[in-house]
Amino acid sequence: MSIDKIIVTGVGFLTALFVYWFFLGKKEQAVQATSGEADIEVSGGYKPEVVEVPKGKTTVLKFKRIDPSSCLEELLIPDFKIRRELPLGETVNISITPKKAGKFVYSCGMNMYHGKIIVKG
Amino acid sequence: MTSMSSRTCSGIHINFWIPAFAGMTVQHFMVTKTFKITGMHCASCVRLIEKRLLKLEGAMEAVVNFATEKARVTFDPKKITQEELCKAVSEVGYKAVLDQQKSMDAEEEVKRKELTKLLRKVAIALFAGALLVWGTFPKLIDTSPLFLRNFWIQLVLATPIQFWIGWEFYRNTWTSLKNRAANMDTLIAIGTTTAYLYSVVVTVLPNLVEKIGIESMPYFDTSTIIIGLILLGRYLEGRAKVGTSEAIRKLIGLQAKTARVIRDKGKGERVEKDIPIEDVVVGDVIRVRPGEKIPVDGIITNGESSIDESMVTGESVPVDKIKGDTVIGGTINKSGTFLYKTTRVGEDSMLGQIIRLVEEAQGSRAPIQRLADIISSYFVPVVLILGIATFIVWYDFGPAPATLFAILNTVAVLIIACPCAMGLATPTAIMVGTGKGASKGILIKDAESLETAHKINTIVFDKTGTLTNGKPIVTDILPSVILNEAKDLSTSSRQLAVAMDSSPAKRGQNDKITRALDDTHLSVLTLAASLEQGSEHSLAEAIVKKAQEEGCRLSSVKSFKAHSGRGVEGTVGKAHLFLGNKRLMEENKIDISLARSDLARLEGEGKTVMILVAGKKILGLIAVADTVKDTARDAVAKLKKMGIETAMITGDNQRTAQAIARQVGVDRVLAEVLPDQKEAEVRRLQAEGKVVAMVGDGVNDAPALSAADVGIAISTGTDVAIEAADITLVNRDLQTLVAAIELSKKTMRTIKLNLVWAFGYNVLLIPVAAGVLYPFFGLLLNPIYASLAMASSSISVVANSLLLNRAKV
Numbered sequence: 001m002s003i004d005k006i007i008v009t010g011v012g013f014l015t016a017l018f019v020y021w022f023f024l025g026k027k028e029q030a031v032q033a034t035s036g037e038a039d040i041e042v043s044g045g046y047k048p049e050v051v052e053v054p055k056g057k058t059t060v061l062k063f064k065r066i067d068p069s070s071c072l073e074e075l076l077i078p079d080f081k082i083r084r085e086l087p088l089g090e091t092v093n094i095s096i097t098p099k100k101a102g103k104f105v106y107s108c109g110m111n112m113y114h115g116k117i118i119v120k121g
Numbered sequence: 122m123t124s125m126s127s128r129t130c131s132g133i134h135i136n137f138w139i140p141a142f143a144g145m146t147v148q149h150f151m152v153t154k155t156f157k158i159t160g161m162h163c164a165s166c167v168r169l170i171e172k173r174l175l176k177l178e179g180a181m182e183a184v185v186n187f188a189t190e191k192a193r194v195t196f197d198p199k200k201i202t203q204e205e206l207c208k209a210v211s212e213v214g215y216k217a218v219l220d221q222q223k224s225m226d227a228e229e230e231v232k233r234k235e236l237t238k239l240l241r242k243v244a245i246a247l248f249a250g251a252l253l254v255w256g257t258f259p260k261l262i263d264t265s266p267l268f269l270r271n272f273w274i275q276l277v278l279a280t281p282i283q284f285w286i287g288w289e290f291y292r293n294t295w296t297s298l299k300n301r302a303a304n305m306d307t308l309i310a311i312g313t314t315t316a317y318l319y320s321v322v323v324t325v326l327p328n329l330v331e332k333i334g335i336e337s338m339p340y341f342d343t344s345t346i347i348i349g350l351i352l353l354g355r356y357l358e359g360r361a362k363v364g365t366s367e368a369i370r371k372l373i374g375l376q377a378k379t380a381r382v383i384r385d386k387g388k389g390e391r392v393e394k395d396i397p398i399e400d401v402v403v404g405d406v407i408r409v410r411p412g413e414k415i416p417v418d419g420i421i422t423n424g425e426s427s428i429d430e431s432m433v434t435g436e437s438v439p440v441d442k443i444k445g446d447t448v449i450g451g452t453i454n455k456s457g458t459f460l461y462k463t464t465r466v467g468e469d470s471m472l473g474q475i476i477r478l479v480e481e482a483q484g485s486r487a488p489i490q491r492l493a494d495i496i497s498s499y500f501v502p503v504v505l506i507l508g509i510a511t512f513i514v515w516y517d518f519g520p521a522p523a524t525l526f527a528i529l530n531t532v533a534v535l536i537i538a539c540p541c542a543m544g545l546a547t548p549t550a551i552m553v554g555t556g557k558g559a560s561k562g563i564l565i566k567d568a569e570s571l572e573t574a575h576k577i578n579t580i581v582f583d584k585t586g587t588l589t590n591g592k593p594i595v596t597d598i599l600p601s602v603i604l605n606e607a608k609d610l611s612t613s614s615r616q617l618a619v620a621m622d623s624s625p626a627k628r629g630q631n632d633k634i635t636r637a638l639d640d641t642h643l644s645v646l647t648l649a650a651s652l653e654q655g656s657e658h659s660l661a662e663a664i665v666k667k668a669q670e671e672g673c674r675l676s677s678v679k680s681f682k683a684h685s686g687r688g689v690e691g692t693v694g695k696a697h698l699f700l701g702n703k704r705l706m707e708e709n710k711i712d713i714s715l716a717r718s719d720l721a722r723l724e725g726e727g728k729t730v731m732i733l734v735a736g737k738k739i740l741g742l743i744a745v746a747d748t749v750k751d752t753a754r755d756a757v758a759k760l761k762k763m764g765i766e767t768a769m770i771t772g773d774n775q776r777t778a779q780a781i782a783r784q785v786g787v788d789r790v791l792a793e794v795l796p797d798q799k800e801a802e803v804r805r806l807q808a809e810g811k812v813v814a815m816v817g818d819g820v821n822d823a824p825a826l827s828a829a830d831v832g833i834a835i836s837t838g839t840d841v842a843i844e845a846a847d848i849t850l851v852n853r854d855l856q857t858l859v860a861a862i863e864l865s866k867k868t869m870r871t872i873k874l875n876l877v878w879a880f881g882y883n884v885l886l887i888p889v890a891a892g893v894l895y896p897f898f899g900l901l902l903n904p905i906y907a908s909l910a911m912a913s914s915s916i917s918v919v920a921n922s923l924l925l926n927r928a929k930v
Contacts, residue, residue, distance in 0.1 A: 008517065012509045013513075016506045019502055022301055023302070023501070069296070071304055076484060076548070081481040081482070082484045083483050084484075087159070087231075090159055090160050091159075091160055093190045107544075109544070110541050111540075111543070111548075112304040113297075113302055
């Protein structure tokens with residue numbers, strides 16, 4: 001195998017590892033919804049991605065979309081039967097009162113960006 | 122000094138400020154209005170909005186709820202208009218949504234503008250792409266003007282498309298990368314940039330490329346056409362997606378804008394005027410004229426009409442309504458003029474509940490989607506890794522020019538991968554399916570219920586009110602003196618007496634017998650009705666109604682006790698009476714041998730027979746029968762044709778139940794089941810491995826509905842949010858049940874087709890784009906065709922879901 005091929009293979013392999021680590025190896029850091037509220041910025045995903053909320057209490061998730069990507073214009077929280085449009089630049093308040101503990105994934109309308117609600121009881 | 126009285130309802134109420142000074146005649150109507158506010162992000166926004174609203178002259182109270190995003194304002198409508206409320210809210214940077222329809226229209230307008238803008242970009246990109254293809258594609262190139270073959274001209278044409286038209290791909294990629302996330306735009310950005318940069322190198326440094334054995338030919342056409350086609354796909358998908366939420370828009374559009382209310386003006390005077398629908402309160406009397414839309418739910422107090430309820434209940438034939446009947450907001454009055462008293466307004470109205478239920482169902486997730494969810498979360502990183510692998514394999518093992526092959530095939534892999542189709546496969550079908558259901562009077566609680574419904578192989582019908590009309594009437598009264606004589610109400614005791622002897626000599630004697638028997642009939646009816654007057658059971662209502670028609674004077678009851686599924690007992694005068702079925706008699710050790718043959722005969726006719734007993738002595742029998750719904754037999758036959766086993770559950774005895782079962786044609790009869798045993802019967806069927814749907818009214822059989830795999834409630838009033846039901850049918854036609862199951866089957870078929878398409882597309886075409894067919898057939902996929910396939914894949918999924926709208930159910 002020629003040197004250029006070895007280099008291409010090596011770099012390619014390392015790039016693949018980097019892609020895996022970068023996208024799939026990230027650690028989730030949950031943000032606690034203190035005082036019954038949590039601000040979630042919608043830009044290239046959801047920031048913070050993981051929100052911790054208490055069981056049985058109403059928490060207001062305040063989604064603000066600042067990213068004009070049409071991918072993010074719709075929000076789906078299926079476990080709470082919520083489908084909402086997120087108009088650009090507007091804060092959309094979504095109230096949830098979880099009745100059971102667990103992890104509940106939410107996503108954009110096309111299911112490409114994901115976030116998580118962790119309910120602790 | 123003033124005093125205040127108020128009437129409240131959901132959302133809106135009117136306060137009457139009544140001057141306390143004698144002689145004053147002026148009254149001020151303070152209107153309270155609840156409306157949605159968008160744009161709030163903290164508790165201080167609440168105070169800001171409240172403060173601004175209270176500054177308005179005529180505003181008495183303003184309460185803003187951050188959690189529900191709603192404001193409740195009490196104001197003088199003579200001083201403040203709705204527009205002024207909106208303006209005040211917008212002045213402090215928020216948006217008041219007073220009219221849901223207008224709000225949706227505004228959102229749609231924004232989307233329409235975005236789509237128009239997108240279409241312009243598509244046209245520019247495809248025009249530039251077409252010129253580039255003309256100047257580069259084999260054969261076509263020979264017909265093109267010379268300047269189009271110039272690489273530098275091509276660079277000039279391609280650059281704005283790459284960085285202006287395609288800017289959104291870069292912007293979205295960057296914002297995603299900041300979150301360590303990726304989406305389809307990431308793949309497009311990397312793919313087109315690779316093709317563009319390679320072409321720039323070929324243009325700027327042609328010798329460098331030729332040195333490594335590659336013909337110096339740029340691929341500006343590829344990068345440009347890919348951007349044009351992907352955006353075209355996005356435009357078409359955006360347009361098609363509008364159709365998926367059409368149902369909600371239509372439902373909201375059903376709401377009337379105004380109502381003609383009749384209100385007291387004071388001093389016994391009444392004023393009739395048109396007011397906005399938002400200002401109507403519970404208790405208002407509304408006049409509806411022919412051809413008008415009924416504004417809110419209520420009960421007719423005066424007049425009668427024929428009403429077209431098809432838009433809400435799916436009922437195709439107009440329904441005749443008289444005084445005391447319920448009318449539904451959003452339906453159309455066809456013929457007469459009538460007055461009605463409002464019972465539900467706003468979100469509490471039937472239409473409001475339907476909209477909420479449909480919205481919730483459209484936001485839910487179907488279990489079938491789980492696999493697609495998991496794949497979606499890994500999809501883009503995996504495709505990126507596959508792209509890298511493709512590059513390495515072609516570079517290391519591909520034929521010359523390996524570098525060019527590696528680049529083009531990697532671009533093809535990145536471009537062809539379509540995560541959107543997988544993400545859209547299930548939700549779009551659920552949205553269209555639940556919307557279609559709502560238009561037919563089928564309200565589906567969530568996607569899971571819709572999914573389970575297609576697996577149903579056994580349906581258990583509650584008899585009363587489901588298979589029958591639920592309005593039983595008294596058909597036979599047999600006093601103890603004529604038991605065993607097989608007489609019913611039509612063969613009255615008078616006829617019996619005449620039949621005994623009709624000779625003139627005996628006529629006087631017969632008249633006495635007739636009167637005596639009539640009295641005995643009425644005595645049985647009076648005693649039974651007296652006993653039942655406190656009961657709400659439908660059989661009791663039938664007896665009391667009959668007694669009222671006959672003019673019986675009912676006596677008061679002491680020590681009344683109801684025995685669920687058996688009957689009642691109580692003391693009337695000095696006699697302790699029992700009225701109920703055989704089971705009640707057996708439990709109280711009452712001998713019913715005298716009535717046995719009449720019981721058998723009446724029950725064989727499908728009638729429910731109650732035995733009236735004083736102490737231990739039978740006084741008579743009362744038979745009550747319910748009429749079978751016109752559509753029941755046909756619906757049951759259709760279900761059987763679909764391979765579904767049908768069963769009827771009832772508290773009636775075997776003989777009565779069998780008679781009804783024969784009339785409707787159900788396969789199985791579960792008779793003599795007490796209300797609290799229905800749930801156990803459903804569970805017993807489930808234990809046999811059956812997927813059971815229970816159909817009932819959702820009130821008396823809520824535990825059975827909850828226990829069933831799919832609980833289906835037939836709504837009887839304007840309250841359609843039946844907690845225990847997975848599916849609510851808002852009209853009493855049992856054909857709607859068949860339609861619900863057909864809809865479930867068709868929606869699931871669409872979802873499966875979408876998923877097979879979305880999975881199959883990616884699983885088959887990604888390897889083809891990577892070049893797996895090349896060693897065998899010498900086939901490679903041009904990245905332009907890859908973009909064409911990608912653009913069409915998600916449109917296909919959305920279009921296939923929209924086809925559900927045309928499905929016949």
